[in-house]
Structure formats: structure tokens, C-alpha cells
Amino acid sequence: MTQTMIIIAREWKNDFLFLGYMLTLLLAANTGVVNASPENAALSEQRRAQGEYLARVGNCLGCHTAKGGQPFAGGYRLSTSFGTFITPNITPDKETGIGLWSEEDFWKAMHEGKSRDGKLLYPAFPYTEYTKVTREDANLIFAYLQSVPAVSQSNPPHEIRFPYNSRPLLYLWRTLFFKQGIYEPDQSKSDEWNRGAYLVQGLGHCNACHTARNVLGASQEDSMGGGQIMGSSWHAPSLTSRQEAGGMDLAIEEIIELLSSGVSQRAVTSGPMGTVVRQSLQYLSQDDLRAMAIYLKSLPENNALSEVSYPEMPENVRKYLAQGEKLYEKYCQNCHGISGRGAPGIYPALAGNRSVTMTIPTNVIRSVLNGGYPPTTAANPRPYGMPPFQQIIRDEEVAQVVSFIRNAWGNRGSLVSAINVGQSRGSNH
Template sequence: MRIAAAMGLVGLAFIPLAGQAADDSVIERGRYLTRAADCYVCHTAEGGAAYAGGRPLKTPFGTIYGTNITPDDETGIGLYSEEDFYRALHAGEARDGHQLYPAMPYTTYRLLTREDTNAIYHYLMSLEPVEHEAPDSELNFPFNQRWGLVFWNLLFLESGSFEPNPERSETWNRGRYLATALGHCGECHTPRGFMGQTQEDKYLGGSNLGRIWPPDITPQALAERGWTPDKLASYLSLGLSRLGAANGEMFPAVIHGTRYLTDADLDALISYLLTGVETPKTPSETIASADPKQAEGDPAPARLTYMNLCSGCHRSNGEGIPHTIVPLTSNSTLRLEDPHNLIAVLLDGIPLQDFPGHARMQAMPGYAQQLDDSQMAELVNYLRTTWGGQPGDVSVDDVAELRRSEARSAE
């Protein structure tokens, strides 16, 4: 599930009014913080008004809809006070007292400082009200019983606030605050238990939420896939790097969120994410291509499939086209130990994506109709062994399961 937030991300321009000059800086800071908090995506329906809610958030327990967080009195948060808003973000409790579902990550936002929470509140209250009632959530029993969240919170909602590590630098602590509180990276990138709680002993170790699984972004895992500070900076600010393009839920997270981070905050976030590892070498130096003969079956048919379907864009040597087609020779998805995301992309394709600047990734077609499970497994193994440094052990059953899961979600 895409983790929702009780905030918006990118807003309508604030028009200063006479006598409010002293508040302008607070509102502008609030706008920056809501962007850093990655909130716009969950509270804006496709084709709908910004922040007016209605976006469906599919979870293992049913569908939750992002709420209206414009300052409309009837359908939004127009009647919320600073204290009401703070309680929603820190305790998961709405103004009328009902419990919020933890798809709104109050378990993480509880780490936000009061100053930051207030700034976000004043930014949201400066926006144009939009009258729009978001649909009611559609959760399976017993998860549709909100009173049960009282007990969930007793088990999993910790108290306390963000505490800097005195043994770390100011930059590192700022990066940790951005990742753990504002950016709430762990809400997607940390595996969850059977009750939906994050497994903190596996923090940032990757999860199986959504069609494209959030990968392991612990420092060592990032380094092993070839991520360096400069490549992470490019990815988080532009959505692109030599290691690939933002896809799935990361695309809107970059477009509406991390691209707006200041240089200082971007450096701080990267410092935290790459903590404890030596500066990794480039992917070509750290990950040697495996022998294609290791792949299950004869690699020759897979090479022919690649040349027929993929080489026109990615080139026969896998180098791609700058700013248009990502290279495969250094692609991070190919280097993931679990082939799930690679299989999903080959089955489903990727829509056309416009990135900041002049880069535009062409749409990639899905090949679910053109390739059967055996052909798909051969192609996946070819890509993983040729450019991913991974074993060619993807089976027909692996492909079939992802094909079935997509069919089930479409029902």
C-alpha cells in the first residue's frame, strides 16, 4: 500500500495579504515541509483537485481513500485547530475523536517537531478550500472496525519524539530526521507483520507492498547495487540516474517530493542512507556479469527475444539512450536478488514518464500477451545473468504467480 499522509504536497500559490507578512515565512516553510513529507500523492486523486482526497490506497486489508486536507469546513480540515492537527499527526486521532487508519503514517509523523507540524498546518490552511467528500474506506472485517485501532495503537504506537544521536554529525542527524520523520521511508521500505505493523528489526530492508516492491535501501544493499552519493542525488532530485529511473510509487514521490529538497537536505539524506559503507565503486566495477550459460535453459532463444523486443530501445549492448531509455548495463532493478520487480515490469510495462528538466522516458510496453511464461522466464534470466550479476534461476512458476496476482488484483 502506498502510505498516506495527513498533509498535502504541492499547493496552490499563497497570495500574501496585508498584515500577514510575519506569517509568510512560516507558510513557505510549511510548503517545503509538506513536499518533503511526500503527502500530495496520497491526498490527490488522479484528475482530481489537489489535496481534495479520493485517491484509492490498496492494502492487504482492503482499500483506503486519501482524505480531503484542504481547509474546507465540511469535507476537509477547515475546522481543525493547531492542536487538532498535531493530535492527528502524532496520535492518529481525527478532530471528532475517531481513530485514523495507520495508512496515514502517524506512527512515523509522531517524530515531527511541534514547530514543523505547526508550519505544515498553517500552509494547508492557506490553500483554497475544495468541497469534495472522499469515498469511505472499503476494508474487510474486522479491519473496518475503527475501535480496534485503539488496541493496535497500544501495541505498535510508540511514544516519544525525535532524538538526535550525539555521536553523529548535524548533517547525519538532519538526514535521519528527513528519512524517518518527514520522508517516512520506512513505511514503504520496511517489511510488515501480519497486523500491518512495520518490523523495526528489519528497518529499510525492503517490503512486498504493491505491484512494484519497495527494495532494500539499507546502506550496504544500496552500495552493493552500485549506488553512490552522486547517483542517489541524481535519482532523488531528477528521478533518473545511470542505475535507472524512478518507477512505481517512487516516481510521484520524486516528482512531488524529493526533487524540492534543498542541496543541504539532499546531502543530509544521502549521508544517512549511505551510513557506514565505503564510497561504493561504479556498478560496472562492483558487479561482474555472470556467464549467461548459468541461466536455466538455452540462452540463445532469450538473446533472440531480447534483440526482437528490447534492443530497438535499449540497444544490443544494453546501453540505452541518454535521457530517453535507461541503460541495462548498470540497472539497479536487474541487480536485485529477488526478481519480482523485473518480472512485473516485463509483464506490465511502464507508462511514459516526464522528468524534471528535459528528460522523458518513453513508454515501455508490457509483454504479458506476447511472451508465455517459459519465454518470459528465459528473458528475465538472460537479463539478470548478462547485466545483473545474478543467477539465472527464475522459473516458469515464478512468472506464472506474478501473472496470476495481477489478474486477481484487476478483478
């Protein structure tokens, strides 16, 4: 081969390399991968991990995964007094999920409560709380969701009763009850307090459960006063009453322990809250758990809920509780003890247990009927459970034993009737 031919061949080779490089850039631009350098790959993975963490804080998996279904593929049925809402597929599938969504589309859903096509979302999706999330955090969550396996799954439409199925009514609802806006830090508070407030009020959307709702389904803004959990017959206790779940008289470390493990010396999480601890809170960093605990402990106390007085017991009530005491000795005493103190780390104490003496007795009735376990967490990998008694004792007996527990060892709570038990027994949620 002559020298001239060698030079031409080298030039052609360089041209082919250049063309190949340009084609690579074009393909990268079309697929969204601009530079696959190790630095950019590490940055992308870091963003994905941050988004995964934030999605855990918001417990996106909990609502967007049907029982036994694929993660984030939706199909979870949320029963309410307005009908049943079916959660959507938020995997990156382009046909049935959010694979065609942009960051802007996702931001509008989180911040404005609007779908990609501009339709107003029903507030069963807690955008009333998520609106407080920053744009940066929303983008990180979106980046994570775009990285999960795409699942082709079309979910059925909502089953909403008339007239609530009329979407124009949402404009009125939003005017009355939706306040759009990112969380604004309180400059008089510490950074740690503000971080806790941001997590509790925003991504954690605690107020979505721990508040009463009006006849139109709107929660009392940032009240944290407790209420019926939407789609469930469980009662979320007040976070502003020391008689229920308020943290006023709890140490910061005790609140952290309860949030991260589901159990503490004086409390055990159960029902929907146990699920939140298992799926979400146990994965939070110690810094974020501490920030949440500091904020929760600082919530102003609702004296109307805390200052509850009960009259002296008449003789007929004493006899009623005596029947409950006999049932307690037969079915409960072996685990919870003669003095109701339980066994630390194994069986929860009933004496001084605020879950037992809550104003609304729904949760303790359900625990007796259905039994159950605290959440399985890294800090409590093998929780001790309680067997169900709904097939063993009658409603009248459940009422008697629960009434006894609520009024023994210094506890004071209202009496429970067989009607209360029957209402809880008839619920499957």
C-alpha cells in the first residue's frame, strides 16, 4: 500500500469514528442519556437513591400497590364515604403508567393536584399535604419512580357515588379547602424543628389521617386532633392530647423508638400506623426521625381533649367491670400480667397505655377481636403477637373485658357496649 493510500485510509477511519461519535450523541439525546461518564452515572444513582428515600418518607408504595400486586402498579382500593378510589399505576410504563410524564407533569400532580392532561385530581391523593413538598424533592421522587421496573397494568376507574363523581364540584372543593404552597420555614424555630415540620406536614402527610374530616371530606388544616382514617375503621389518635398520642410528656428518644421500631415502653403501633412504620418510618435516617420527634413533641396541647374527668363509679358499673375482670384473668392475664404491666419488649403494658384509654375505643376493641402483631422492623424483627378472640368470646364479653382494661390499674376510660363491639366486628378494614 502506497503512502498516499495509507493517509486516505486514516482519514476515512477518522471520519467513520467521528460519524459514530455523532450517532452516539444523537441516540443519547433521544434516550435522555447525555453523558454516560462514571461521574454522571454516580450522580444519577445518587439522585435515584435520594428519590427512593423520599418515596419511602411519603410511603408511595403503601397506596400505589394492591395487595399481592406489583410494586407501584396501583390497583389499591381505598373505600370512603364517597365511594371507592382506585390508585393509579405510577411505574414508567408508557401505556398504563407515567412513562410519558415529565418532571413538570409530576410536579403539577404533587403541587397543584392536577393530572398530566390537566384534570383535577380527587383529594384521596393527599396533594393537600404534598403541595408543601419542594420542587427539588418532587424531581428526585420522579427520578426514582422512572427507574423502577415498568409494569403494564390498567386499573379500573374510581367507583364514586353521585353527586361526588361530578368533577366540576372539585373546583368548588378546592376553592374552599385547598391551599397551594411549598412549606415556609418558621424563622423563629431551629433548622431541626423546621425539617421535622416539613416531613410531618408535607411528605409524611400525617394530617391526612390524624385529623377529623367534615362532611365534604376536607381535613381540619394542621389540627392533628385525631379522626377516623379514610378507607379504614381504625381511629387515628390525637397528636395534641397527652391522653391519646401526644408527645408532650414523652422523651424525644421514646418518640424516635416508637416511630422507628413500632414499639416503646409505653406504646405499640397497630393497624394502619403499624403498616406505616413497617413500610416507611423504619427506613428514615436518625436525623430525620429526631427532627420529626422534636416537631411532634412541640405541638400545642389540646386541653379540651386532655382534661377529661369521670364521675365516681356507681355500684352497677363496679359489677359490670367485675365481670370483665374475670374474663381478663381467664384470657389476658398470662401475658399482660395481674397488674397489667405486661412484659417489656414482649407483651405491651395495659396499665397507663394511652392506646387503651383513648376517648374513642375502636382500636382496642379491634385488637381484642382481630389480634395482630406490631410491625416487623429491623429494630424489632420478631414481634410477639396477640391471637384473635372474635371466635372465642361474645360481643357482650368483649365489651366487659375492654371496659375493665380501660378502668383498671389507674386507667380511666368510658365504658364499652356490645353495640360498639358489633360495629367493629362488622368491619373488614
